[in-house]
Amino acid sequence: MADRRPYRRESEERRREDLIAAALDLVAEGGLHAATVRAIAERAGVTPGLIRHYFTSKEDLTRVAYQRLMERMTTDSAAVLLGGPDDAMARLANFVVASVSPPVADPVAVGLWAAFVHDVRRDAAMREIHTANYLAFRNMLQGLIAALPRPVSDAKLRSDAIACNGVIDGLWLEGSILPEAFALGEIPAIALTSVGAILNIDLVAAYQPDRTLP
Template sequence: MTGDRRKFSRQDEDTRRADLIAAAVALISEGGPAVATVRAIADRAGVTPGLIRHYFATKEALTRAAYSAVMDAMTEASLKVVAEAPARPEARLAVFVTSSLRPPVVDPAAMGLWAGFLHQMRRDADMRAAHEASYLHYRDLLQGLIADLPRKADAARLRADAIACNAVIDGLWLEGSALPDAFAPGELERIGLASVGAILGLDLAAHLPQEGNTA
C-alpha cells in the first residue's frame, strides 16, 4: 500500500509541474515573458503563488522549463512521424523534413514563445544553455538521419550538412509560423525538401512516402 501511495504522489507532482509549465507557456505565448508573472501563472494554473516555489526555485527556472518543453515537444512530434516511416534512410529524412514544416510543429504560439525569449538569451546564461541544448538535440537527430544516407561523407561534412539543413528548416519554420496564411498548403514542405535535397545532392521529394504508405 505504501508503495502505491508513493507512486500516486509522484505522478500527482509530475502532473502539477506539467500544469505550471503549460500555464507559463500559454501566458508567454500570449504576451511575452513580462506577462507571465508568478501570480498570473498561479491564477492560470489554479494554484497559489507559493505552490510554484515548491516546484521551481525562481520564475526564471519555470520559464526556462517552459521554453525547453515547447522546443522538445516540436522535436518529438517530428520523431514520432519518423518512427512510423519506411526504413529507407531517404524516406526517413524526407519525413523528418516535412513533419518539421507543418503543424503542429509550425505553430504561431511556439514561434511567439521562441521570439519572446530571444532577448533573454543574450543576458541569461541558463536560458542560453537551454536553447543550445534544444538546438543541438534537434541538429544531432538531423545529422544522424543524414549520416544514414547511402553516400560517402566524413564527420566534418556531416556536421556542415546538418548545420546547413537545419538552417533551412529553421528559416522556413520561422516564416511559416509567423505568417501562416502567406504560404499555400504544402508549399513550405516542398521548398524544404528541394532545399535540403540540393544541399545533400539527392532528390529528396522523390523519396517521400505517399500518405498512408509505409512500405
C-alpha cells in the same frame, strides 16, 4: 473567519507540470509579460504562493518551461520517424516535412520560442538549455543524413547538417510568422527541394506521406 478556498493535494510532479503548462500557455497567448505569477497560478488552478513552493523563483520556472518547450519541439519532429518507412531517404524526407508543418511549425510556437530568445542570450543556464536542444535536433538530422547511401567526409557531413538545419529553421520561421504569405503546402515542398539540392539527392520523390489516415 471567512471561508477559505478549498483545495486538493496533488503530487509534486503533477503540480509542477500544471504550472509549467500554464506558464507556456500564457507566454504563447500574451508574451512574456503576460505570464505573471498571479496569471500562471490562476491558469493552473492554484494560488500565487504555491509557485514559490515548487520553484525557487519565477526565473527558475521560466528556465524549466523553456526546457519543456524545446523538448516538445524536438519530440514532435522526431515522432514522424516512429512507425514510418525504413528507407533512409524517405525517413529524411518525412522528417524535413514534419519540421516545417504543424504542430512544429505554428504561429503560436514561434511566438513562444521567440519570447525566450533574449533570455537565452543573457542567462547562462538558458543558453545551456538552448545549446543542448539545438544540438540534439541537429544531430538527429545529421544521423538521418549520414544514413543516406552516399559516401561523404565527416567535415562535409557536419556542414551539410548545419546547412539543412538552416533551411529548415528559416522556413519554419517564415512559414510560421507569416502563414498567409504562402500557399498551402508550399513551404514543405520548398523544404524538400532545398534540402535535396544541398545534399544532391531527389528528396521530393522519396517523400512518403503518412498513409495510416483515411
